[in-house]
Amino acid sequence: MMKSLQRILCLGVLLVASLAMADSIQLRDGHPDVYYVKKGDTLWDISARFLENPWQWPELWHDNPEIDNPHLIYPGDEIRLSWQGGEPRLTVNRDGNSRTQLPDGTIKLTPRARELDRDSAIPAIPMSAIQSYLKEALVVSREEIADAPYVVGGQDRRVVYGMGDTIYARDPDTQFENAPPRYGIYRVGEEYVDPETDEVLGYEARQIGLASITGHEDDMVTMEVVRSSEDIRVDDRLFPQPDRRVRAVLYPHAPDEKTTGHIIRFFDRINSVARNDVVVMNLGEREGMEPGHVLDIFQQGELVRDRQRDEMVRLPRTRSGSLVLFRVYEKVSYGLIMESLRPIYMQDIVESPEGSY
Known part of the structure; x- marks a missing residue:
């Protein structure tokens, strides 16, 4: 009797879940x-x-x-x-x-072998909207910056270097042990800070060049700059070049649990962003984020004065779009805006889609 009741309850739960979906x-x-x-x-x-x-x-x-x-x-x-x-x-x-x-709407079929x-x-x-961020952007910690090899100089006593130039880099800690043949040259810039807790979430490292090792002596290497997008300077950091492709099996899906965060950075825009722009959020692996996660975007409601009660109240938030995460780090993520119903601003809220949790 008890087992029959348990089966009925289980079937009921499955039916409710199916209907809800x-x-x-x-x-x-x-x-x-x-x-x-x-x-x-x-x-x-x-x-x-x-x-x-x-x-x-x-x-x-x-x-x-x-x-x-x-x-x-x-x-x-x-x-x-x-x-x-x-x-x-x-x-x-x-x-x-x-x-x-065909112009009349007819579908013409042509047999062919498909590999x-x-x-x-x-x-x-x-992919065209995110390719440069996959190849040229990193988020690193203060410790990773301190431990990374760095440019110490170059030929002819110049202060800036570019493609075809010879530069020298130093790695006092590991002396380039097991060094790859090529390094990306990065400039550390934007500090990512959580707008609610003031926690430093990481530092943006932007690739400005690529260099190959041509010589190695103790803790210093000689390198040839094989590509540069801007001037390379002393103290720029070196990081290995990982495979940063987004796999075809990445597909949009909702997080398993409700998650809320904020947009903390966008690129090449001053006031707002829209569809096909890239933004950074204060959510990462530690919050359960993964590539492919979909988040809705909301504008915070305006703060207005209720003249009847002489007090400040905030108007309800409004949905302004959605995005898909394509690169996830420990504490931040990069996402591509897939839908924008109105301009999207810094500090706008990102949240798991309603009905997905």
Whole structure:
């Protein structure tokens, strides 16, 4: 009797969870029933054709034994929306035909052999908008700055150096033990500070060049500058060049728990940012953030005076957009704004999407 009751309770919980998921998923008005993936698409763009909240994409996937990883979508794939048990489902059809839409709306199929690899899959978000931040940006701690090798000089007693020049760098602590053949040359700049706690979250290190080691003696190396985007100076730091590609399997999804933070930095903008701009948030790995996490953006309500009670009150906040994290460090994250309903400002709130926790 007790086991039967437990089964009934478990089934009830699963049914409620399933209904809650179905109720929370909103299809976009005018959504297509079929969409053919084309070159230049992103996973977010395709999701937005079907859903009000593109991050809910994984919840609609129907198991397809012919597709090893449904999050790897390729040009020519057919995305089809169907209904099963009253719930929407998305499936991928990959039959090897090349599709061309004719002016009258007819789809022309051209058979072809398809060799698929992960690198040819469509990306989750526009790679052109984040490529430079993947290759040229680091967030480092005060300790990492102090321990990093640094430029001490160059030939001809000059004070600035560029591509083709010879420079010298020193590493008193490890003497370049197990040094890679190339280093990125970085300039340490912006200090990231939490707006609520005043905690120093890290320091922005911006790559300004790339240099190869041509000689090594004790704690000093000789290097040739093979690339520079601006003048290289004494005290600039050296950091190894990790693989900083965003994998094709990165896809937008919501955090498991409610998380709230603030935008603390944006780039090349003075007052506000919008769609396809990059911002920095005071949330990182220690808060459970990971690449692909989606966060909604809210403007803090204006502080106004209630003349009836002669007191200051804050107006309700308003949703201003959403973003996807693409690079996550211990205490901060870089995100790309995917949607902007109005201008987005410094100190705006970022939060897990409603209904995702």
